[in-house]
Amino acid sequence: MSDNTDSLILQRLQNDGRLSNVDLAEQINLSASPCLRRVKALEAAGYIKGYSAKLDRTKAGFSxxxxxxxxxxxxxxxxxxxxxxxxxxxxxxxxxxxxxxxxxxxxxxxxxxxxxxxxxxxxxxxxxxxxxxxxxxAIRAIKADAPLPLANTFSKTN
Incomplete structure (x- = not known):
């Protein structure tokens, strides 16, 4: 990962994997084409493993x-x-x-x-x-499925 823009992309997609490329690009102040290229590069490099829905365990029957x-x-x-x-x-x-x-x-x-x-x-x-x-x-979940703490850290580690 090359810069904080990639980190911002990952942060936004962690919070909402259904975010459209146009909305994502707008949120990180980038035009749509370069944003899509960056997302595709992050996918190809393995930073993004896939997209899925977070389900409520109890509503799905797992109490x-x-x-x-x-x-x-x-x-x-x-x-x-x-x-x-x-x-x-x-x-x-x-x-x-x-x-x-x-x-x-x-x-x-x-x-x-x-x-x-x-x-x-x-x-x-x-x-x-x-x-x-x-x-x-487990009696009760206090914190589960939290996103990775990427803010301002990715450019330091890569």
């Missing part, structure tokens, strides 16, 4: 968010790869991180209710090399 910490009993390269491949196939796991500390992975799951969570828990328990699991139920 529970659960953070699942997983410890493995096999830390070989192949064991880790196999576990990670299997996690990618679990639809209710919406994010997964390799972490430091007591657990090896932290998974974020969404469930419709406790019965649904029990099914998800069994799926996770049956993944290869799972040694132990600890679940933490």
């Amino acid at each position: 529970m968010t659960v953070f699942i910490e997983v410890r493995l009993n096999n830390h070989t390269t192949e064991g880790i790869k196999e576990f990670e491949r299997e996690v990618l196939d679990l639809d209710n796991i919406i994010s997964a991180y390799l972490v430091s500390g007591f657990a090896d992975y932290r998974l974020e799951a969404v469930a419709r209710d406790l019965t649904d969570y029990e099914r998800i828990l069994k799926e996770v328990q049956n993944l290869p090399f799972v040694k132990g699991i600890q679940s933490n139920f």
Whole structure:
């Protein structure tokens, strides 16, 4: 990324991915053609991975968010790869991180209710090399899906 204009483009698109090119160009004080070229370049460079709608989990029927910490009993390269491949196939796991500390992975799951969570828990328990699991139920989201803090930082890091 070359300058703060690219950072402004990314900031605006993070907040509204449906923003038209004309509106985007107007917001960042650029004409439409150069703005579109910059957006296409940011997409090609991988800064923009895609566009999607943010859904309300509760309205979509997922009243529970659960953070699942997983410890493995096999830390070989192949064991880790196999576990990670299997996690990618679990639809209710919406994010997964390799972490430091007591657990090896932290998974974020969404469930419709406790019965649904029990099914998800069994799926996770049956993944290869799972040694132990600890679940933490989210009571209420304080901050979720926040945009990246790009203001005045991109030109410094690239």
